[in-house]
Amino acid sequence: MNVLFFSAKPYDIHFFNQANQEDAHQLTFLEVPLNHNTAALIKGEEAVCVFVNDTVDAAVLQIMATAGVKVIVLRCAGYNNVDLRVAQELGIKVVRVPAYSPYAVAEHTLALILTLNRKTHRAYNRVREGNFALSGLMGFDLHGRTVGLIGLGKIGLVTARILKGFGCRVLGYDISKSNETEEIGVEFTDLDSVYSQSDIISLHCPLTPQTFHLINAESLGKMKDGVMLINTSRGAIIDTKAVIEGLKKEKISYLGLDVYEEGGDLFFEDLSDKVIQDDTFMRLLSFNNVLITGHQAFFTTDALQSIAQITLQNVSDFEAGKPLQNEVLS
Template structure:
């Protein structure tokens, strides 16, 4: 079986090849790697392949799925948990097998969330640059003790739970909100309505899937309900946040800090070296002018352990597709 791997970076190649050679050599999987993202212009690269393996910024709308189907592709395996980039209705109509990696080292994303919070709160990124220049002044680096602060976790699934455990262990009061509450969260904090969470939290951390219901859940109205000076953290999906509204909240000083590992228009920026180019995204560039904003390039998942889990689950999903067996990670429209 041939699999076209799109948005393939060197670390994807290493982890998939190692997993394929170590545990799936008898299954006859052959990976063909492409740096390009999958869209209507690049779908033809999957010629003669049985499946495509894609990531968060690959586009699988109806026209792309139709093009893949015409080439003989019959499976889409995602190297991620989110599947908002797949038109599931079109995939179902065309008979595609679609599977994802529902959970890979939730601690990896949770720990990156903490890294963003700690870095922005204690301004260690600015301190690092100062010390390298021989400036040991502390003015402008004042942070706040996290112990005793209230942190709101929006989305108490596996990653939200892992984040809550860390912050609970640091002595924070943890609030949670999720339309499908987790009993495990009860040992870590209190489940409250979203409005109450926003009003009480010193830090709000997002851990939700991107759906029509959660698109721009953080908008002008929800930002206004947040505690003045609070920190907003998003390591989930960029579309959860209305970036224009966030910029206005930062300008008015109502929002105290912003830390993001994801961005709504990230597909044109992230996972690429744009250091020698002019970035023509005016909204992103405006964000970067704020000293109280910290941005990383969707690296929350990026640990050796998570890459291994992604590869193993992806290969396992392909085994189910090849065998025509029931796959626990299959995604359907329902």
């Protein structure tokens, strides 16, 4: 099957070509993102593969349908950038990679927590300059601290297991409760309890109308003073301006982000020779207790191999007319 990739990076090309056993599919890679202008590049391909920052709204879907696209293949778990209702009306199937490596994202979550706490990024720069003073590098023991997880899917539960290994008390909230929650030792509770009792709060939920700006001025007001807030899920779950106010008032003492609500114009590109125009993002960078990574939590060899394999299996299943286990419905 002919598959056209948008927003393809060198690592995408490498792992997808590697996973495309015996050239089962004809893969074409474009570096440009999918949007209203680039959708015209679709020329007869039945399958289009997109990533998190690609635009798949009603207008783009209409162009796709006219070009003969039958299936949109997401090489990611999130699908908030796709207008599912319009896709369904046009008869275009949408499939995704619901789980590739929960360990990749969970471990990056812990990397953010540990780096913010023990300030290893600041210590690294000091030592390289010959400064071995410890002032300003004080951390705290994770052992015995209470960590609240919002979202107890595969990633949230792996994160919980790791935190239990550190000796943390783990609170968790989700719209549904799995048996594994109790097996791990997570205390399943409500959102207000997570907010009020947690020393660290980590977000692991999808972006939906219900979770949009879940972390806002009201929810921040319910949190402990000096809370650590971590987000490796979706940027728009956090109201960035409310969080900046929380940082200024010292309600938030540590902020770790791998995602940002306006990250589509920033992440996955080298902008080092440009002036970043996003004043809100630059304000975040001005705080010395904020650590931001560029949506790299998923970025391990294990995860990329899994993403490529599952994505191409989704294509093969569609081509063979098999049930689509990873189909996303409106």
